[in-house]
Amino acid sequence: MSISPTLGVCYYPEHWPEEWWDKDAARMAEVGIKYVRIGEFAWSRLEPTPGNLQLDWMIRSMDVLGKHGLKVIVGTPTATPPRWMVDKHPDMLAVDARGQRKGFGSRRHYDFSHLPYRDESARITQILADALSDHPALGGWQTDNEYGCHGTTYSYSPAALEGFRKWLAIRYGSIEALNQAWGNVFWSMEYNRFDQIELPNLLITDPNPIHDLDFRRYSSDQVSAFNKVQYDILKAKRSDLPVIHNFMSRYTEFDHYDLAETLDVASWDSYPIGHLAVSDETEEMKRQYMRQGDPDNAAFHHDLYRTVGHGRWWVMEQQPGPVNWAKFNPDPLPGMARLWAWEAFAHGAEVVSYFRWRQAPFAQEQMHAGLLRPDSEPAPAYGEASQVAQELKLTGLDGPVGKARVALVFDYDSEWAWEVQPQSQGFKHGAHVRDIYAAFRKHGVDIDILSPKARSFAGYDIVAIPALFAWTDELREAVASFEGHLLIGPRSGSKTNNFSIPARLGPDLSPNLLDARVTRVDSIPAHVSVTVKGGGSTRLWREKVETRGEVVMEDNEGVPVLISQGKLFYLTASGDRALMQRIADYLIAEADLAILSLPAGVRARSRGGFRIYVNYSASTATLSPAADESGYVIGEMEVPAAGVTVAKLATAG
DSSP states (O other): OOOOOEEEEEOOGGGSOGGGHHHHHHHHHHHTEEEEEEOTTOHHHHOSSTTOOOOHHHHHHHHHHHHTTOEEEEEOOTTSOOHHHHHHOGGGSOBOTTSOBOOSSSSOOOOTTOHHHHHHHHHHHHHHHHHHTTOTTEEEEEOSSSTTTTTTSOOOSHHHHHHHHHHHHHHHSSHHHHHHHHTTTGGGOOOSSGGGOOOSOSOSSOOOHHHHHHHHHHHHHHHHHHHHHHHHHHHHHOTTSOEEEEEOTTOOSSOHHHHGGGOSEEEEEEOHHHHHHTSOOOHHHHHHTTTTOOTTHHHHHHHHHHHHTTTOEEEEEEOOSOOSSSSSOOOOOTTHHHHHHHHHHHTTOSEEEESOSBOOSSSTTTTSOOSBOTTSOBOHHHHHHHHHHHHHHHHTOOSOOOOOSEEEEOOHHHHHHHHHOOSSTTOOHHHHHHHHHHHHHTTTOOEEEEOTTOOOOTTOSEEEEOSOSSOOHHHHHHHHHOOSEEEEOSSTTSSOTTSOOOTTOTTOOOTTTOOEEEEEEEEOOTTOOEEBTTSOEEEEEEEEEEESSEEEEEBTTSOEEEEEETTEEEEOEEEOHHHHHHHHHHHHHHHTOOOOOOOTTEEEEEETTEEEEEEOSSSOEEOOOOTTEEEEEESOSEEOTTOEEEEEESSOO
């Protein structure tokens, strides 16, 4: 059951004198905050020494928060096991690809494959469930914190080796089947027993790509298994309370769809400026949006995690000001903490929770802003959060987002596969997907993200399947039955699930759907591009295709770039943003899809009878009136820099 859009905040009562708690809670309620997350890093205070449980302070903090009408999300503290835990289980520490064991002194210092630590995590989760489940302020649970952050999904430890061998034995059944599937006849890599298989690191040259990919699949399964242990405990105690996890931006080391099978709500941690600063976006993009963040990255992840969460999702951590972890940490434009919240709500968020309540004056994150300064005076985002809370009351925004007209398939196996075998340095599945997403979004088109297990595309006008590693049975079924406009490629279907080239070559579709075969690949350096006739350029990845389809676009060398067969279109190359925009525009025209005329830097999304406009540009933008709008309930046609305008739609939808 979803909840009406509201605000939250992350709070750490163990960081502050207990006499501050009541005033803090009262101020949170005054701002309009309804949810408070606590506890996810508190294990050393909950259990200072083995078996010495000290939960009274947490219960008292929940008493105080509940007294002020606040609901509490309790995080299981398993992302930061205390020092005594490492002393007890010294082999619980992960090992990196170079064979170096990681140490204690920060966070996420555990190995997902280490089963005794998984048992310890189950133990503390059960303790919290038993002690807190009946507390009237309890509103839900968060499992752990940011699974895999800091590159901690993969461990090359003895525990991982043992687990990987068992996983392979279950997956393949016999060593002969594994040798066949992996193509181990190549370079005499054949095994006689599963216990001969090592991890895909510390090798002379590249591992067999399926060896590497299977290790990533195994590692992903360990993250899901770790989460399931906690989920089962928490749901057994209170089946009515949601269990949540907070994912991250552009983090794909494990399959979030799989993990979310044991979640009730997906959430993610949105830091638009920090994420842009550490991204591989162009220097021009970073300069233009230095104080706002990429106009399309947060929205993409809102749509992704709405799908991951089966329709229910939150922002568990929203950037309120400068962060501490990028090379440079600019101060956001005034208004951005409000804009980011409104954009999240436009994409269906139930809760936007700011990180954090008060800036910490100590330790690693002391330069990370909060709603309050370290001296407890309001920081700029304090007033912006209060403004959002009042505006939510004014509009009555509620309900889920409607089904979009455009959808994109996002696949974690494809993320891993093209990291294992990029063939063209710089080619990235996620970047290619986001470029297509951004091209549609610039027209105010609502977009859904689909998993590779989607069996039907019914109801969509346009679906894009970019750079898909290998076809799933579900996607083949969806493609065969789809009556709308379909964009596939490049690289899609160029491999089997076992990382081999399919017998009929990519894109590996039946000729009645697309009579085309990729016969040769041309990967070119990032500084080289090939101009496409009519506008835009291809870069990084080009395919030479034999086809009986219609050539819609070709480059100046006469190589087909976009081919069609009926309503199915195949893109043979990755391209610059001008080419991606041109292709999106072409498909929109072919599908006769209604669009908005948006000024540069302005984006829009519809929810619950409203259309929310957000202005990512650093100057005022003027909206063009839309025929389906009946007036503005927040803001007006002139949208200032970092501004928000909310229009009422003539008919709800």
